[in-house]
Amino acid sequence: MTVRILYFAALRDAVGCAQESFTLPSGVSTVGELRTFLADRGEGWRALEEGRNVRAARNQRMAAPSDPVMPGDEIAFFPPVTGG
């Protein structure tokens, strides 16, 4: 029941971690719930709190908070993109 979580750019700097293997706790079954769980780690992880401008991807596609998280997924959190 694990997922891989990636963090990019300013968000990676804030949380101090580029990626982790994460065992899904009970009660975490969507991208939004995962984000809230991670934000509750406190300190730099508060950058993931509700209201902060954070985007998410599930298996390399943009994801909404209501999208499910399944074992084996690759979930990514990052700031709004600034390419081009």
Place this chain on the structure above:
Amino acid sequence: MSVSVQESDFDVGAEIAALSEDRREVGAVASFVGLVRDISEGSTVAAMTLEHYPGMTEQALEEIVAEARSRWSLHAVRVIHRYGRLEPGDRIVFVGVAGAHRGESFAACEFIMDYLKTRAPFWKKEETPDGARWVDARDSDDSAAQRWETR
């Protein structure tokens, strides 16, 4: 190969020429080149580093190209986006579109850039006299992308 994400520079002339090579039905090639500027938000910029999300980046760009092809009748599309450390004057991005007439080529080229700005997972970090800073996303980029949604 219509999409490339690469560290190296590209040859604008060769890319534009390739869009109409062996395609006699092409009547209009539109292109866009994005460059690093030496000033941003009032600070001088010595260089910037572009980070991306390998795998998702290519997929996102392919989807944007596919969306453009579904909206306009296009003969060829090419998107190149660089990553890594770039200095003022360096090329960042190339979008080239070949169609039968200029209307669709201009529109598709602008559409691809507008969508790329809000959907392709790239992030810029600038080196300024006050230190390095991540570039914030602009609301104007969101509104530029949104105007295509009502058409």
